[in-house]
Amino acid sequence: MTRQTLLSTCLLLSLAGLTQATAWPAYQDDDEHATAAVEHPPHTRAPGEIDVSITADDWVRAPGEDWFETMAEQFPDRFSYSEEAAEYTDEDGVGEGDFEGGWIDAKGEYVFRYDIEEDEFAYWQKISAKRLTSGRTLFVQYCASCHGFTGDGYGRSAQHLRPPPRSFHQSNFKFTHVIAGNLPSDDALTELILNGLDGTPMYPWALQDNQVRDIVQYIKTLSPPERGWRDVYAEIADVVDIGEDPFANDPAAGAERGAEVYHLRGCYNCHPGYLSPDEIAGIAGNPPRDDFTYPKIVPDSGYEVLGYAVSILPPDFTWHTIRRGKTASDIAHTVAAGIGGAGMPQWKGSISDEEIWAMGHYVRSLIDDYHGQPAKRAAFMATLRN
Amino acid sequence: MSPLSRLFSPFVSAVAACRARWLATPAALLLFSAAVSAQEVTKRWGPTEPVSTYGHRFDSLFNLITLLISVSFFIVLILLLVPVIRDRAKPGKRASFDHGNSLHDKRFTAIVSVIVFIVLDALVLVIAMRDLREGFWNDPLPNDPEVVRVEVLGQQWSWNFRLAGTDGEFGTPDDIITINELTIPVDRPIDMNLTSKDVIHSFFLPDMRVKRDANPGAVNEMWFESMATGSFAILCAELCGFAHYQMHGEVHVLSEADYDAWEAEASRLALLGYDENDAEAQWAWAWQE
Numbered sequence: 001m002t003r004q005t006l007l008s009t010c011l012l013l014s015l016a017g018l019t020q021a022t023a024w025p026a027y028q029d030d031d032e033h034a035t036a037a038v039e040h041p042p043h044t045r046a047p048g049e050i051d052v053s054i055t056a057d058d059w060v061r062a063p064g065e066d067w068f069e070t071m072a073e074q075f076p077d078r079f080s081y082s083e084e085a086a087e088y089t090d091e092d093g094v095g096e097g098d099f100e101g102g103w104i105d106a107k108g109e110y111v112f113r114y115d116i117e118e119d120e121f122a123y124w125q126k127i128s129a130k131r132l133t134s135g136r137t138l139f140v141q142y143c144a145s146c147h148g149f150t151g152d153g154y155g156r157s158a159q160h161l162r163p164p165p166r167s168f169h170q171s172n173f174k175f176t177h178v179i180a181g182n183l184p185s186d187d188a189l190t191e192l193i194l195n196g197l198d199g200t201p202m203y204p205w206a207l208q209d210n211q212v213r214d215i216v217q218y219i220k221t222l223s224p225p226e227r228g229w230r231d232v233y234a235e236i237a238d239v240v241d242i243g244e245d246p247f248a249n250d251p252a253a254g255a256e257r258g259a260e261v262y263h264l265r266g267c268y269n270c271h272p273g274y275l276s277p278d279e280i281a282g283i284a285g286n287p288p289r290d291d292f293t294y295p296k297i298v299p300d301s302g303y304e305v306l307g308y309a310v311s312i313l314p315p316d317f318t319w320h321t322i323r324r325g326k327t328a329s330d331i332a333h334t335v336a337a338g339i340g341g342a343g344m345p346q347w348k349g350s351i352s353d354e355e356i357w358a359m360g361h362y363v364r365s366l367i368d369d370y371h372g373q374p375a376k377r378a379a380f381m382a383t384l385r386n
Numbered sequence: 387m388s389p390l391s392r393l394f395s396p397f398v399s400a401v402a403a404c405r406a407r408w409l410a411t412p413a414a415l416l417l418f419s420a421a422v423s424a425q426e427v428t429k430r431w432g433p434t435e436p437v438s439t440y441g442h443r444f445d446s447l448f449n450l451i452t453l454l455i456s457v458s459f460f461i462v463l464i465l466l467l468v469p470v471i472r473d474r475a476k477p478g479k480r481a482s483f484d485h486g487n488s489l490h491d492k493r494f495t496a497i498v499s500v501i502v503f504i505v506l507d508a509l510v511l512v513i514a515m516r517d518l519r520e521g522f523w524n525d526p527l528p529n530d531p532e533v534v535r536v537e538v539l540g541q542q543w544s545w546n547f548r549l550a551g552t553d554g555e556f557g558t559p560d561d562i563i564t565i566n567e568l569t570i571p572v573d574r575p576i577d578m579n580l581t582s583k584d585v586i587h588s589f590f591l592p593d594m595r596v597k598r599d600a601n602p603g604a605v606n607e608m609w610f611e612s613m614a615t616g617s618f619a620i621l622c623a624e625l626c627g628f629a630h631y632q633m634h635g636e637v638h639v640l641s642e643a644d645y646d647a648w649e650a651e652a653s654r655l656a657l658l659g660y661d662e663n664d665a666e667a668q669w670a671w672a673w674q675e
Contacts, residue, residue, distance in 0.1 A: 141628045145542040145584065157541040157584045160669040162563075201544035201565060203632045294658055305666055313659030319651070321567075374640065374648045 050149060052140055054132040060220040060229035062110050062125035063185055063236040068103035078106045086112040086121055115232045122232045127217045135218025138211050146201060151222035154306065163200055163312055164305045168219050171228025172302055172341050175324040177333040179348060180340025182237035183229060189216045191239070192324070199321030240337045242353040245329060251361050254328070258362025261355045268292050270314040270343065274366060276384055293384050302341025312342055317363050318370035318377045325363065332360030434593050437618060437639075438610040440521030441595035447513055454506050522596065525609045526575035528675045534570055538580045539669060540587035540600035542626060543633040548670055551653035557670035559660035560653040566635030569652070571645035572615045579674050580606045588624035591637060597623050605674045612639045 072079035085102030100121050102112035113124050140149065146165040148155040153167030166173065176184035176192050184192070190212050196204030205212070220229040228234065247254025262268070263275055263283045273280050273292040281287040289296070295314045303310055315322050325331040336356045338346030347356055370377040436442050475481040526533045537556060539546040547568045551560035570576050580589050580600040590597040591610065598608040612618075622633035640648055661667065 145627065157543075159583060160539070160546070160667055161541075162664075162667045199565065201541070203543070203629065205629075294655070297659060297661070308664060308666065310664055310667070311659075311661045313655070316655065319655060372638075374651070375644050378647050378651065 050140055052133060052137045054129050054136055057129050058127050058132060058221045059124045060127060060217075060223070061183070061231065061234050061236060062123040063238075064123065065103070067185070067236075067238075068110075068123070072103070080104055080106070086114050088114055118232045120232045127221060131214050132218055132221060134211075135214035135216075138207070138215050139218055142205060142207070143215070151219065157201075161201065162310065164303065164310055165202070167304070168222035169224050169227070170302075170304065171223050174303075174339045174342055175334060177239040177324075177330075177337050178237045179240050179336075180338040180346050182235045185236055185238045186213075186216050188237075188239050189219070195324060195326070197323040198326070199323060240333060240348050242332060242336045242348065242356055245332075245357050245360075246354050247328075247357055247361050251328065251365070254358050254361030255365035256362075257355075258358035258360070258365075261351070261358050262362050265347070265351065265355075265359075267359070269296070270298055271295055272316045272318075274318070274384070293381055298343035314344070317366040318380070321371070322363075322367070325367065328357070328360040328364040330360075331363045332357045335359055335363075436593070436595050437612050437614045437616075438591075438594035438596065439613055440517070440610070441593075443517040443521050444595040447510070447517060450513070451506075451510055454510070458502065458506065522608070525607065526577055530575065533575050533577050535673060536568065536570070536576060536578045537670060537673075538578050538589055538600060540580070540582040540589065540622070540626075542584050543622070543629040545587075545589065545620060545622075545633070545635050546669070549649070549652075551656060552650060553653075556673055557668065559662070560657045561670060562649070562652040562656050566620070568620065568635065568637045569645070569648055570612065570637060570639055571642050572612050572639050573642070575609055575611045577609045578607065579671070580608065581671070585626050586624050587622050587626050587633070590621040590623035591618065592621065593618040594637075599624060605671065607674060612637075615639045615641055615644075 068079055072081070080103070081101065082104045083101040084099040085104050086100045088098040088100075100112070100114070102121070102123070103110070105111070109126050111124050111126070112121065114121050139147075139151075144155055145157040146155045146161070147153055147168060148158065148165075151168035153165045153169070155165065158165045171183065173184055173189075173192075175197060176188045178184040178188050193205050193207075193212055193215065196202055207215070223229040223231070229236075245254075247257075259275065260283055263273060263280050266284065268274075268280065268288050272295055273288050275283070277287050277292070280292070295316050297311050297313050303312075313320075322331075324334060336346070336348040336353075338344055338348075340346075370380055433445070433448075436445050473481065535550055535556075537548040539548070544565050545568075547562075547564045548556065549562040549564075549569075550556050551558065551562050553560055578589070578598075580598055581604065582600040582602045584602060586602070587600045588597055589600055589608070594610045594612060596608055596610045598606050600606060616639055618637050618639065620635040620637055622630060624630075626633065
């Protein structure tokens with residue numbers, strides 16, 4: 001073979017390869033595919049230019065006396081009780097010399113203040129501009145796509161999402177394990193953000209401690225005037241206290257007891273029932289609704305999206321992924337605290353802590369036994385449905 | 387000397403050079419350990435077994451490319467090392483520079499480039515196009531009753547899935563909507579429409595060997611067919627923001643019977659959870675073939 005033939009064969013072969021390679025299938029040129037657009041409703045909150053710097057300190061509500069008592073034990077030099085912590089002033093700002101006893105923070109971060117208009121004393125917390133700027137920066141980076149750049153819960157990625165991201169203007173929370181109607185403490189919020197909510201795009205956020213702290217402080221300042229953390233009457237509570245788990249050593253016994261309590265307390269009115277109709281009638285005194293093996297939608301939600309109160313289907317524990325139910329303790333705390341605004345009542349106080357724990361174990365056992373195993377679950381549900 | 391033997395003369399000298407025992411032993415050790423660790427590495431960090439019907443095409447092409455470039459890498463390495471060792475300065479001999487400007491060098495370079503182009507690029511391109519045409523671009527027919535259709539809506543930082551439910555129509559109350567979890571049947575073609583709410587995402591099923599961008603404002607398509615039941619990863623393969631790394635999910639492939647039961651139940655539950663007044667929650671689009 002001469003050099004010339006070798007060369008030209010190579011060239012020819014490569015040209016052949018190229019023509020073969022560039023023979024694109026017909027539909028690649030079909031421009032209907034390239035341009036077909038999806039109609040989305042207009043965004044109410046397009047980001048535009050985002051300013052993250054905050055120049056002024058801000059004031060939000062602080063927790064009550066109990067919290068200061070525990071803090072004073074930890075930092076005796078910083079917190080002290082004074083008979084003259086807060087001073088009445090009249091409308092002209094002139095002190096009337098009448099004092100109310102309360103806690104004093106030597107650093108001046110927390111103050112006890114009198115609100116003239118509402119005629120109410122309350123503790124307030126100062127959040128520095130520096131911390132707010134850091135909190136807002138992180139919020140814009142991690143949270144704003146869903147929770148909105150102003151915290152109204154309607155970020156660009158929030159449209160169509162069910163459950164909708166929380167609006168921090170409403171200052172209503174579902175899963176912080178704080179008795180429904182109260183504001184969650186910083187610790188409760190931090191726990192929630194680090195844990196995330198399963199089955200939603202609200203992930204466990206793997207942020208550093210100081211980052212979460214800054215975000216939490218920033219979120220509090222998103223409350224509109226006289227609502228949430230700016231409301232003088234707001235109660236800030238810690239995670240509901242339901243004591244030690246009485247079934248820690250025997251979860252199976254807890255689950256068994258829980259099956260009884262669950263059906264006795266009528267959870268199957270919204271969630272499905274998981275015993276036969278006769279068994280439920282035996283426990284609860286009357287037979288369950290006809291379609292008791294399916295959940296029933298609860299329309300009285302306190303969570304609004306663009307002015308519309310959304311409804312969330314109560315989960316079927318053997319089918320749906322529940323939000324904050326990784327352990328029996330998590331579930332027991334959710335049940336005890338209730339899900340404010342979502343129709344799920346608070347149970348702490350109406351029934352014993354032991355019953356609440358039992359239900360935690362029962363719901364957890366339902367999840368462990370059937371969730372994510374459609375065939376096994378179908379067989380189980382079939383035994384209840386005929 | 388013929389051009390061919392000239393071409394190969396460096397290899398001959400390379401082998402000759404290897405006769406020096408001080409070079410041969412470490413070289414053999416190196417090659418051996420490279421082969422062993424390559425196997426270990428693929429087992430631990432390499433791709434999983436392909437699960438989709440066309441997944442093996444991807445793997446064989448990948449392996450072919452790896453083989454070709456490994457071979458050419460070693461050829462180049464030898465071509466470089468042999469002269470460096472053979473012609474290095476020795477007592478009584480100085481190393482000399484040579485820019486290789488002779489006609490012979492130019493021809494040699496030209497021939498090698500063309501061969502490399504054919505063996506590597508053109509070959510790979512031709513095989514890739516064949517595989518695309520017979521695999522990825524070979525979508526199921528629009529009216530194939532076997533096809534399961536899925537609408538995929540990417541967002542920061544989740545995958546929203548919509549299955550048509552038992553009535554087979556999108557945008558109806560019984561549509562099954564899930565987040566980050568997709569349930570599909572085995573051995574049936576899965577046809578997908580992909581788009582995004584906010585930024586560009588890329589829907590990636592590594593076990594199915596398939597990946598396609600989800601772009602805001604346009605609908606992309608892709609299809610695959612799983613040959614095995616089980617749970618497999620869903621990833622986002624396009625950097626889409628601070629929590630891109632969190633944007634992953636799972637595809638559950640069920641047997642035909644399990645899937646039918648699952649679909650019936652999921653559809654029924656979707657119907658129960660459907661709120662007709664909640665217009666903002668609706669996001670189905672007209673299916674794009």
